[in-house]
Amino acid sequence: MGGVYDVVVVGLGVAGAYAAYRLAKAGLRTLAVDVKPYERLGDKPCGDAVGGHHLERLGLTDLPQDVIEGRVRGIDIYSPSERFRFRVLGEGYEIDRIGLVRYLVERALDRGLELETETPALGPVVKDGSVQGVVLKRGTGSVEVGARVVIDASGNARAIARRLPREWPVSEDLKAEDSNVAYREVRELRREIEEPEILRIYVSKSVAPGGYWWLFPYSKTGTRVNVGLGVQGGRGYPHPRDLLYRYVLSREVFEGSRVVEAGGAVVPTRRPLESLVWNGIAVVGDAAYAVNPVHGGGKGSSMLSANCVASAVIEALETGRTDAGGLWSANACYMSSYGAKQAVLDVFRLFLQELSDDDIEFGMRKRIIREEDLNVLSLRGDLELSVVDKAVRLLAGLTRPSLLLKLRSVVEYMSKVRALYESYPRSPVELPVWSRRLEELLEEYKARVLG
Numbered sequence: 528m529g530g531v532y533d534v535v536v537v538g539l540g541v542a543g544a545y546a547a548y549r550l551a552k553a554g555l556r557t558l559a560v561d562v563k564p565y566e567r568l569g570d571k572p573c574g575d576a577v578g579g580h581h582l583e584r585l586g587l588t589d590l591p592q593d594v595i596e597g598r599v600r601g602i603d604i605y606s607p608s609e610r611f612r613f614r615v616l617g618e619g620y621e622i623d624r625i626g627l628v629r630y631l632v633e634r635a636l637d638r639g640l641e642l643e644t645e646t647p648a649l650g651p652v653v654k655d656g657s658v659q660g661v662v663l664k665r666g667t668g669s670v671e672v673g674a675r676v677v678i679d680a681s682g683n684a685r686a687i688a689r690r691l692p693r694e695w696p697v698s699e700d701l702k703a704e705d706s707n708v709a710y711r712e713v714r715e716l717r718r719e720i721e722e723p724e725i726l727r728i729y730v731s732k733s734v735a736p737g738g739y740w741w742l743f744p745y746s747k748t749g750t751r752v753n754v755g756l757g758v759q760g761g762r763g764y765p766h767p768r769d770l771l772y773r774y775v776l777s778r779e780v781f782e783g784s785r786v787v788e789a790g791g792a793v794v795p796t797r798r799p800l801e802s803l804v805w806n807g808i809a810v811v812g813d814a815a816y817a818v819n820p821v822h823g824g825g826k827g828s829s830m831l832s833a834n835c836v837a838s839a840v841i842e843a844l845e846t847g848r849t850d851a852g853g854l855w856s857a858n859a860c861y862m863s864s865y866g867a868k869q870a871v872l873d874v875f876r877l878f879l880q881e882l883s884d885d886d887i888e889f890g891m892r893k894r895i896i897r898e899e900d901l902n903v904l905s906l907r908g909d910l911e912l913s914v915v916d917k918a919v920r921l922l923a924g925l926t927r928p929s930l931l932l933k934l935r936s937v938v939e940y941m942s943k944v945r946a947l948y949e950s951y952p953r954s955p956v957e958l959p960v961w962s963r964r965l966e967e968l969l970e971e972y973k974a975r976v977l978g
């Protein structure tokens with residue numbers, strides 16, 4: 528079918544698939560395109576862990592059993608020496624990533640979604656200051672396809688957003704140091720792993736500088752695990768695959784194990800794009816940097832961003848206003864439901880990446896921040912000043928007062944950033960002033976608190 532689509536969705540990972548599902552369900556004439564063939568939609572290197580709270584919020588609580596590869600009861604976080612362990616309890620799942628995307632795409636197809644696989648989008652069509660479609664590669668040629676709104680859900684490729692005018696906030700590039708380069712393997716172990724419903728995270732600067740390594744069992748089998756490692760980008764650290772082989776896969780537990788899948792990718796670990804929308808364009812998922820900056824999980828938040836964008840697009844098409852102002856409610860929705868927390872966690876991430884293994888060992892040994900604080904931090908992005916003040920009172924006289932005082936300042940900046948996000952602009956015209964305030968605040972934080 529030709530003509531102008533209501534929406535063209537570029538990319539069918541979890542973010543694009545969730546957006547396409549919501550838009551098709553709302554009866555909008557939607558085309559989704561992906562470079563991958565149908566059977567590989569959703570297939571990207573991932574740890575496959577998703578928090579149960581995300582699925583509840585997204586109305587995905589009755590996923591078919593074959594999409595669930597295991598239940599998760601909690602996460603163990605190990606100190607660099609592995610002598611100290613925090614167990615943070617919380618419900619979650621190991622998900623079959625292809626199965627989840629297929630589940631969403633099939634439902635969208637039932638509601639009339641048009642789908643073109645093995646079709647790369649080459650860029651946007653921009654006319655009169657607004658995105659009015661996309662250029663698709665078809666066969667050996669290319670065609671322009673018109674759309675009232677284009678959604679860039681192309682992950683790190685940012686196939687549309689990065690080709691937009693530089694003054695549009697959606698075009699902001701990812702800085703290498705605001706990313707993690709991560710590599711993982713799915714392996715079949717020779718023996719069943721103990722406590723397969725517990726995910727394991729190991730924090731160690733010497734093994735995974737600026738990141739961590741993980742061991743996530745798929746509890747359905749107990750012998751299949753997802754093992755991976757991420758390092759901060761832009762710092763010249765060794766490739767995560769080399770570190771994984773050198774320090775992790777040499778452990779006894781992996782002896783005789785078989786590689787089922789292997790691969791890596793870049794994870795954006797920063798605050799979200801300052802606006803997910805502009806004239807005729809919306810950006811979701813990794814393309815919008817909608818990932819938790821501390822643990823790098825992005826499947827749930829990608830779908831949350833897609834959910835907010837889908838609601839805004841549906842409303843914008845009803846009112847006939849698809850410019851930045853008409854789509855703006857996507858920002859209010861995302862920033863209040865997840866983006867503010869992400870920005871607060873980004874402040875914490877910058878601090879964490881500065882710590883030495885000794886600092887982390889000390890912090891966990893002295894329980895400066897405890898399991899319950901980590902739970903609140905991870906769910907809400909809050910770290911109470913009183914928690915840190917208590918630690919300062921108890922420990923400052925003994926040792927490392929500078930680390931404790933620094934942590935106190937970090938928490939203060941976390942609340943300043945939260946306060947700024949609470950006054951997120953109500954319209955695009957207010958964005959430049961707000962963005963400048965945010966930039967100044969982050970620069971002040973880096974200069975005053977970080978090294």
Ligand SMILES: Cc1cc2nc3c(=O)[nH]c(=O)nc-3n(C[C@H](O)[C@H](O)[C@H](O)COP(=O)(O)OP(=O)(O)OC[C@H]3O[C@@H](n4cnc5c(N)ncnc54)[C@H](O)[C@@H]3O)c2cc1C
Nearest residue numbers: 538540541542562574575576648681682686812813825826
């Ligand atoms: C090693 C690793 C481990 C991770 N572990 C976890 C974890 O345990 N839990 C978690 O929640 N998150 C994890 N993440 C992050 C998570 O995988 C991502 O945040 C999430 O998959 C992003 O989904 P998305 O739909 O935005 O992007 P993607 O899944 O990257 O989808 C983008 C889609 O766009 C398509 N595309 C790209 N360019 C074009 C183009 N030009 N034209 C058409 N189509 C195009 C691609 O083919 C792809 O299908 C991990 C990431 C990595 C790399």
